[in-house]
Amino acid sequence: MRPLLAQGALPLRSVTLRSYSRAPLQPAWRSHPRRHQSSNHGKPPPETEQPIPVPNTVGQLPLWQRLGPLTTLATAYARSQRRRPWTTQFFSALVIYCISDISAQNIGSDDPLDPRRTARSLVIGGVAAIPSYLWFNFLSHNFNYSSRLLSLGTKIVVSQFVFAPTFNSYFFGMQALLSGCTPAEVVERIVNTVPTSWVSSCRFWPIVTAFSFTFVPVEHRSVFSAVIAIGWQTYLALLNRRAEEKAAAEAGALDKPKAIEAA
Numbered sequence: 001m002r003p004l005l006a007q008g009a010l011p012l013r014s015v016t017l018r019s020y021s022r023a024p025l026q027p028a029w030r031s032h033p034r035r036h037q038s039s040n041h042g043k044p045p046p047e048t049e050q051p052i053p054v055p056n057t058v059g060q061l062p063l064w065q066r067l068g069p070l071t072t073l074a075t076a077y078a079r080s081q082r083r084r085p086w087t088t089q090f091f092s093a094l095v096i097y098c099i100s101d102i103s104a105q106n107i108g109s110d111d112p113l114d115p116r117r118t119a120r121s122l123v124i125g126g127v128a129a130i131p132s133y134l135w136f137n138f139l140s141h142n143f144n145y146s147s148r149l150l151s152l153g154t155k156i157v158v159s160q161f162v163f164a165p166t167f168n169s170y171f172f173g174m175q176a177l178l179s180g181c182t183p184a185e186v187v188e189r190i191v192n193t194v195p196t197s198w199v200s201s202c203r204f205w206p207i208v209t210a211f212s213f214t215f216v217p218v219e220h221r222s223v224f225s226a227v228i229a230i231g232w233q234t235y236l237a238l239l240n241r242r243a244e245e246k247a248a249a250e251a252g253a254l255d256k257p258k259a260i261e262a263a
Contacts, residue, residue, distance in 0.1 A: 097125030104237030
């Protein structure tokens with residue numbers, strides 16, 4: 001060992017100390033997680049604070065979902081609409097046109113109910129049921145822009161200038177045709193009734209359309225429109241009845257001079 005030391009080798013003790021000095025010394029008590037030492041010395045833990053009561057943050061259900069039996073009927077109608085849309089629309093139209101015609105015949109008239117007029121309304125409603133449904137489906141899936149206000153305004157304008165005059169012409173024309181009028185009388189009936197009904201529809205349907213597309217969910221729009229359509233079809237049936245009475249009065253006034261001349 002003496003020759004090694006003479007050549008400048010470090011003593012064994014100094015090598016060992018230097019190798020240990022390169023690694024940081026970790027105390028034994030830090031190699032384990034620190035345990036919480038309670039300073040209460042056996043005392044019970046302090047009472048936890050009670051949470052402050054807050055109002056219920058669950059959103060309230062919409063009005064049409066809190067109407068009891070009406071909500072049940074609307075839900076059943078929406079379910080049937082999803083499963084069999086065409087069949088549901090067809091029978092809904094029959095019910096709407098039947099109620100509307102009976103109501104129109106009873107408003108301001110003491111005459112007995114005319115079943116032939118009600119039958120004509122049922123035929124007109126049954127034929128128009130599916131085209132009307134397809135039109136409103138088309139309107140719902142088109143003219144949808146980034147601006148909600150622009151989309152709603154476009155739907156209303158297209159409906160008022162395309163659907164309203166077309167449907168009203170069909171309704172009054174078919175009423176006259178099924179009652180036995182000549183083609184000239186059918187055209188006259190359309191001319192006398194469609195402009196008035198179109199002006200009334202511009203006052204009525206834009207508000208209904210805006211409310212429906214803004215507040216009514218998609219699955220309930222059909223039943224909402226069906227309920228509103230009862231009142232509208234009642235108005236159209238009443239307008240048609242007045243046009244028939246006017247035409248009958250004019251025809252009677254024309255027949256009087258002929259009867260006098262024949263006498």
